[in-house]
Amino acid sequence: MRLTVVGAGYVGLVSACCLAEMGNQVCLLEHNPARLQALQQGRVPIYEPGLEALLQQVLNRQLQVTGNVSLALNEPELILVAVGTPSQADGNVDLSQLWQLAEAVQEHLRHPTVLVLKSTVAVGTGDALQAWFEQRAIPVQVVNNPEFLKEGAALEDFRRPQRILIGAEDAAAAAIVERLYVPFTRNQARVLHMRRREAEFSKYAANAFLASRISFMNELAELAEHVQVDIEAVRQGIGSDQRIGRHFIYAGCGYGGSCFPKDLRALSHLGRSQGLPLPLLSAIEQRNERQKQRLIDKLEALLGSHWYGKRVALWGLAFKPDTDDIREAPALVLLRALLARGATVQAHDPAAMPAVAERFPEAVASGQLQLCNEPYAALENAHALCLLTEWKLFREPDWLRVMQLLAEPRVLDGRNQYDPGQLATMGFVYLGIGRGGLASERRNRAAA
Ligand SMILES: NC(=O)c1ccc[n+]([C@@H]2O[C@H](COP(=O)([O-])OP(=O)(O)OC[C@H]3O[C@@H](n4cnc5c(N)ncnc54)[C@H](O)[C@@H]3O)[C@@H](O)[C@H]2O)c1
Structure with a gap:
């Protein structure tokens, strides 16, 4: 044609x-x-x-x-x-x-x-x-x-x-x-x-449904932290049910990108234009905003609330792996907070660094944001490592090297990629998303 x-x-x-x-x-x-x-x-x-x-x-x-x-x-x-x-x-x-x-x-x-x-x-x-x-x-x-x-x-x-x-x-x-x-x-x-409008509606419905799964798991992850439950165990427990399935049930930093956030907003707007309250949709969005903010809370738990003069390593900036797209990426929320509070940021992302350099030209020019050409360079003398995008490259780091390079052995695992027990045994202070304390203690005991 x-x-x-x-x-x-x-x-x-x-x-x-x-x-x-x-x-x-x-x-x-x-x-x-x-x-x-x-x-x-x-x-x-x-x-x-x-x-x-x-x-x-x-x-x-x-x-x-x-x-x-x-x-x-x-x-x-x-x-x-x-x-x-x-x-x-x-x-x-x-x-x-x-x-x-x-x-x-x-x-x-x-x-x-x-x-x-x-x-x-x-x-x-x-x-x-x-x-x-x-x-x-x-x-x-x-x-x-x-x-x-x-x-x-x-x-x-x-x-x-x-x-x-x-x-x-x-x-x-x-x-x-x-x-x-x-x-x-x-x-x-x-x-x-x-019909035309049914296809238009279906696209929104698909994205809203997927986003709801993410927000649902993120909400339960916060609860899990209070009741000593590892959300990763729960994910596996429910994901094996075929009615639920394994996709889009990962707790993490919240969803971003050019589709989910804007499509959720559009669907909510449609509801408002019809005079219809749609509290479920609002809750999905609110949870997602909270999830991005929780990265800041967690980093405070690791570093204290004064970040001026601290050095923080970020692994991953894109809203998800295998893309350079940073539109509404959760990593940017933490990055902005770090820059605003006077921290120095050393970051690596396999594809998104040009887009980030374009978005934060002053921070790059002043040296407050350093975009490093490989993951380990971002770790040098940093007071914490934050994993924000689960690129495969970050999946199996050389933890001994990580330990040697960091000034303080602290890891914020925003994508639950790492084994809390293993990291605790090695002497890291680890925080993930929804990884209640008992789980890592249990693993530590099993390893002993
Ligand atoms: N990105 C995704 O993963 C994805 C997935 C499914 C659906 N969508 C939807 O598809 C649409 C496009 O998304 P995208 O991410 O590719 O957008 P984008 O912003 O990356 O690309 C849009 C392109 O269109 C060009 N453009 C706009 N008006 C033009 C015109 N009159 N003549 C010539 N070029 C013009 C822009 O310069 C830009 O390069 C959006 O509605 C989005 O919601 C995106």
Whole structure:
């Protein structure tokens, strides 16, 4: 098929490359000059495993990358929209990028087409956009086709989707979108047809549900600390129940990223706009905010409340492993608190350091924030080590080396990656999330 993808972010770039890989003729439209230039030279401006190799494989063959709107929107059979839909101050979705695109479509489109919304948009957006095109007699059918890929595993998720949702009011348009996915659904993926607003709602419901699992476990983790229970034992205890499953039940620093926080806010906003109190959604968000703050409380428990002149090592800055995305990353909450209270921060993250340097230029320039090129360099003379993103690289550290490098053997394990008993035996002061004291004592006794 001949298609245009608008927006070369995490979703648009992955979609464009994977669709081009399947032999489609893809035009990728991006208006950010730096992103555009990098892509045209075969460089991926974001970190996503495998993506740069795929880009170089398809670039200037099945994939053209352009900033030329009229070229991109002239006569594609399909337009896939992957522009950003960030939060507004009141929690509602900011759809300005989408409406700007609609204006451009009005100006440049010369043939009937199907406009596929992959961006996460407020419930009712597709209907409003359809009405807008119809009022102007522009031959566009709007379909909602929410994207479920995960950063860090985006290629795999796109190539082997678990399900494809097609939200459409027009059967012919839905059939065209289904045809696009035939190469990806041969194995097992289910294609589910529904109305446009049901697909829009499903995307929010999926993210809110996953976020609720995280907040649920984080809430129980705090309780576990008061009653000498290790939440890790509980996680295993409940995760083996197939009705519950093993995913998204890890206690940790709270969820972040470009989707869960903003999508939860959007769903809550939708409730408010309908005059409906949705206390469960509010609780998920409140718990998540509290969880990020708890990192600060825990570090105070390790270091005392005066951080001026202290040196703290951070392992991990991205909101999750295998991405450079720091949007709403829990690590940033602790980082900001450390900088505000006069601590020196030595940090390492395999992918997110350029984004952090861009976000905190003054701290980097003054030397208060030192971005270290390998994990152990971040430990030198630090008064504590905080693990904030569970990159594989941090999973099995050389603890003797860690002990030698740190000024004080203190570990805040924000992702419950380490064995409290082992660390206690080695002489570390360890704090995890929800790891009630009895558990580590029990392990110590078992080891003795
Ligand atoms: N990031 C994820 O993991 C993920 C997963 C599922 C769904 N989503 C949703 O997908 C959408 C995109 O997310 P993202 O993380 O890829 O966003 P992003 O902000 O990384 O990328 C959006 C890109 O679109 C470009 N853009 C915006 N308007 C444009 C226009 N008119 N012409 C050309 N380029 C334009 C921007 O310059 C930017 O490069 C959002 O709605 C998001 O909620 C994201």
